[in-house]
Amino acid sequence: MKNSPPKTSTPSIRPLSAQDLDKIEPWLNASSTFREYGITLETLRPAILAAMIDPANELLAADTETAFDEKFFSGFAWCVKKGGFGRSAYLRLIVVAPGAYSSGVGSALMAELERRHCLSDRLKGPGLFLLCTHTNTGAQNFYAKLGYARVGEIPSYLRPGLNEVIYWKP
Numbered sequence: 001m002k003n004s005p006p007k008t009s010t011p012s013i014r015p016l017s018a019q020d021l022d023k024i025e026p027w028l029n030a031s032s033t034f035r036e037y038g039i040t041l042e043t044l045r046p047a048i049l050a051a052m053i054d055p056a057n058e059l060l061a062a063d064t065e066t067a068f069d070e071k072f073f074s075g076f077a078w079c080v081k082k083g084g085f086g087r088s089a090y091l092r093l094i095v096v097a098p099g100a101y102s103s104g105v106g107s108a109l110m111a112e113l114e115r116r117h118c119l120s121d122r123l124k125g126p127g128l129f130l131l132c133t134h135t136n137t138g139a140q141n142f143y144a145k146l147g148y149a150r151v152g153e154i155p156s157y158l159r160p161g162l163n164e165v166i167y168w169k170p
């Protein structure tokens with residue numbers, strides 16, 4: 001990542017590329033939730049590469065513009081178009097580069113997914129679901145700020161003792 005300060009302009013969104021994946025290992029390592037679940041680039045890369053060629057998935061990348069008009073890759077999201085009960089979209093993963101936290105990258109990725117799937121913008125689809133581990137309070141604040149409703153909780157779904165909170169935006 002460049003050291004120059006990010007601009008306040010909204011990050012731009014484009015499709016994720018295979019080359020982008022070379023940059024995300026430190027992003028995954030920075031998240032205690034991903035460490036807890038053993039999510040590493042080694043396990044994730046084959047799944048993302050397979051998803052890139054499967055039209056059931058959407059893989060988005062965000063680029064942040066610096067004060068010197070350079071762009072750097074700063075976050076990505078993986079969405080399964082009908083992954084929510086075969087009807088709604090399901091956000092499988094969202095990760096922002098730690099150096100770009102709180103600069104609107106996550107919000108820009110979510111806004112693009114909502115533009116595609118949520119009723120609030122266009123009469124297009126029946127909303128977006130996601131799961132968030134109950135210990136990941138930072139991400140929970142993020143989803144609440146974006147207007148996601150906490151609609152349930154699944155106890156010990158992926159790991160014993162770790163509950164998954166279900167969020168939904170219609």
Ligand SMILES: CC(C)(COP(=O)(O)OP(=O)(O)OC[C@H]1O[C@@H](n2cnc3c(N)ncnc32)[C@H](O)[C@@H]1OP(=O)(O)O)[C@@H](O)C(=O)NCCC(=O)NCCS
Pocket residue numbers: 031033094095096097100101102103104105106107108131132133136137138139141142143145
């Ligand atoms: C959660 C995550 C995607 C948020 O992305 P981001 O680009 O930092 O979020 P934004 O800058 O768009 O934040 C928008 C709002 O969400 C809230 N928010 C975001 N991260 C927050 C945090 N860690 N703690 C509290 N509130 C947070 C803030 O209210 C923020 O608004 P503000 O900047 O006006 O205060 C990012 O922190 C991340 O990648 N975390 C590690 C991976 C992860 O936990 N992914 C989610 C798995 S379910």
